[in-house]
Amino acid sequence: MPAQDGKPESLGFGLGLRPQHYGEILDGNPQVDWFEVISENYFAAGGQPMRMLDRIAERYPLVMHGVSMSIASTSPLDMTYLERLRALADRVNPRWISDHLCWTGVHGVNLHDLLPVPYTEEALDHVCDRIARVQDYLGRRIAIENVSSYIEYADSEMSEWDFVAEMARRADCWLLLDVNNVFVSGANHAFDGARFIETIPVDRVVQFHLAGHSEGNGHLIDTHDQPVSDAVFHLYRQALQRFGPVSTMIERDDNIPPLAELLAELDRARAIAREVLGDATEIRAA
Amino acid sequence: MTRPTLAELQARMQAAIKDGDDDALALIAAPPHNSREDRLATYRNAYRLRLAAILRDDFDAVHAFLGDAQFEALSAAYIEACPSSTPNARWFADRFPAFAAATAPWNAHPVIGDLAALQWALAGAFDAADREAASLQDLAALPPERAMDMVLAFTPSVRLLTPGTNAAAILSALRQDETPPDAASLPNGCATLVWRADLQARYRPLEPEEAMLLAEAMAGRSFGLLCEMAAMMADPGTAAPRVAGYLRGWIESGMVAGIATGSEAPAPAG
Numbered sequence: 001m002p003a004q005d006g007k008p009e010s011l012g013f014g015l016g017l018r019p020q021h022y023g024e025i026l027d028g029n030p031q032v033d034w035f036e037v038i039s040e041n042y043f044a045a046g047g048q049p050m051r052m053l054d055r056i057a058e059r060y061p062l063v064m065h066g067v068s069m070s071i072a073s074t075s076p077l078d079m080t081y082l083e084r085l086r087a088l089a090d091r092v093n094p095r096w097i098s099d100h101l102c103w104t105g106v107h108g109v110n111l112h113d114l115l116p117v118p119y120t121e122e123a124l125d126h127v128c129d130r131i132a133r134v135q136d137y138l139g140r141r142i143a144i145e146n147v148s149s150y151i152e153y154a155d156s157e158m159s160e161w162d163f164v165a166e167m168a169r170r171a172d173c174w175l176l177l178d179v180n181n182v183f184v185s186g187a188n189h190a191f192d193g194a195r196f197i198e199t200i201p202v203d204r205v206v207q208f209h210l211a212g213h214s215e216g217n218g219h220l221i222d223t224h225d226q227p228v229s230d231a232v233f234h235l236y237r238q239a240l241q242r243f244g245p246v247s248t249m250i251e252r253d254d255n256i257p258p259l260a261e262l263l264a265e266l267d268r269a270r271a272i273a274r275e276v277l278g279d280a281t282e283i284r285a286a
Numbered sequence: 287m288t289r290p291t292l293a294e295l296q297a298r299m300q301a302a303i304k305d306g307d308d309d310a311l312a313l314i315a316a317p318p319h320n321s322r323e324d325r326l327a328t329y330r331n332a333y334r335l336r337l338a339a340i341l342r343d344d345f346d347a348v349h350a351f352l353g354d355a356q357f358e359a360l361s362a363a364y365i366e367a368c369p370s371s372t373p374n375a376r377w378f379a380d381r382f383p384a385f386a387a388a389t390a391p392w393n394a395h396p397v398i399g400d401l402a403a404l405q406w407a408l409a410g411a412f413d414a415a416d417r418e419a420a421s422l423q424d425l426a427a428l429p430p431e432r433a434m435d436m437v438l439a440f441t442p443s444v445r446l447l448t449p450g451t452n453a454a455a456i457l458s459a460l461r462q463d464e465t466p467p468d469a470a471s472l473p474n475g476c477a478t479l480v481w482r483a484d485l486q487a488r489y490r491p492l493e494p495e496e497a498m499l500l501a502e503a504m505a506g507r508s509f510g511l512l513c514e515m516a517a518m519m520a521d522p523g524t525a526a527p528r529v530a531g532y533l534r535g536w537i538e539s540g541m542v543a544g545i546a547t548g549s550e551a552p553a554p555a556g
Contacts, residue, residue, distance in 0.1 A: 040374045045442070046416030048485040068373035074293035081373045106296045110370045111303055112336050112378070113329060115296075122292050150328045152315040155289050188325075190318035216328055218320030 098143035118153035143174035148222030225254035397469035400449035434510030443482035
């Protein structure tokens with residue numbers, strides 16, 4: 001891993017960039033401190049996606065968030081994918097690049113889902129080795145996000161939070177703590193989200209995700225099609241108490257409302273952060 | 287039972303999700319509430335729903351033309367036959383038009399594959415690589431004596447399709463919320479130009495002469511050769527002005543990226 005400065009400062013309060021909001025963002029300069037872009041959506045050669053991205057990158061700090069690195073897959077790393085990721089990073093100069101602690105497929109198939117890993121030493125070794133190789137290729141630390149899961153594997157040897165904490169230390173990567181995913185997985189596997197949060201090393205967490213979920217067939221599903229729930233905001237409060245000011249954003253991927261509704265939700269996150277941290281919420285990167 | 291390796295676990299989970307194999311249930315811990323089957327079903331359902339949603343987004347006109355039941359059947363068959371191999375969902379549907387055109391029972395209705403191909407070409411034009419378009423001033427700047435040697439380079443979004451059905455007319459009607467015409471075969475096909483201008487993907491039908499000349503121009507034929515071809519298609523006396531008229535139209539539409547003369551490669555505009 002190349003030498004790199006310490007943990008980046010908080011960017012403040014951001015949103016996931018969605019095409020439905022391009023016009024409102026460019027015309028209105030909304031009170032959003034930064035945007036997260038889905039990396040794969042901007043692997044396009046040109047046209048409107050890239051034009052909008054370039055214009056928004058001129059005005060707002062960006063971070064890149066991918067869904068297809070498949071860092072835990074036992075298939076070889078997809079070097080074409082990584083090449084495109086690096087080219088996009090060269091273009092938009094993101095503050096950091098993130099993806100998920102998951103695998104998306106093997107044997108040439110992509111299931112387009114974020115599938116959980118068994119929490120075993122074998123998987124930990126595998127994931128840490130791949131993170132190190134990706135970080136070397138990209139020349140920067142990446143942030144790895146905990147996913148929502150609906151199953152646990154019978155052969156897991158440790159908790160998810162112990163796995164994540166050890167992965168961050170061993171691979172020397174950042175963490176993206178998805179507070180909604182902690183809540184959803186906690187509800188599905190009967191663990192206390194606070195326990196998860198208390199185990200994660202403070203010096204590794206560079207970003208929080210907030211999102212909505214839905215009731216499935218007897219368990220919670222990470223749908224990103226609802227407002228952030230009160231329970232997730234409560235857990236966010238606990239996360240702020242442990243981690244201090246951390247770049248926070250709301251992810252909405254379906255049933256996407258007008259920008260004003262997301263800004264109101266973001267204001268709620270700001271208000272909670274102000275309550276918990278006071279003036280420290282104002283600390284942001286220049 | 288021997289513990290599976292990570293690679294074995296992933297292969298079995300993938301088979302469970304994609305192919306409905308129940309063998310992977312043994313890998314899953316008993317959940318605190320509901321069942322292993324319920325939990326696995328969430329992944330199985332999400333897999334199909336997500337891919338079906340991608341196809342609905344990419345082929346909304348095919349969906350509207352076929353109706354829910356037929357489109358769902360076609361989508362399910364495609365998902366089964368052509369699992370995604372791309373890390374980018376943008377390209378999952380790459381084989382969908384050819385699949386619809388070649389697979390029974392949909393292949394009995396060529397308009398389905400044609401409509402899908404037209405929508406896919408529009409999607410390709412929408413995010414094709416950028417290239418600055420040439421202007422009429424660039425054309426005027428050429429020495430008149432070199433006009434016959436002139437060769438065009440087209441922007442990467444330009445595509446020429448020749449569906450054998452009235453798919454373009456059906457798409458136009460659907461785009462305007464009108465009842466589409468019945469599907470019809472067109473013995474000579476309906477040449478359709480797809481390109482991007484002002485960030486919007488566009489299409490328009492072409493008359494046979496313009497379609498032939500555009501195909502030849504895209505293949506690198508010179509203005510002089512295009513004029514000779516036009517002279518064989520219709521009145522030789524007006525061949526040059528006809529070709530010049532098409533050329534101006536292509537430039538004004540933002541389709542032309544460069545104009546060159548002689549043996550030099552067409553230079554990018556700007």
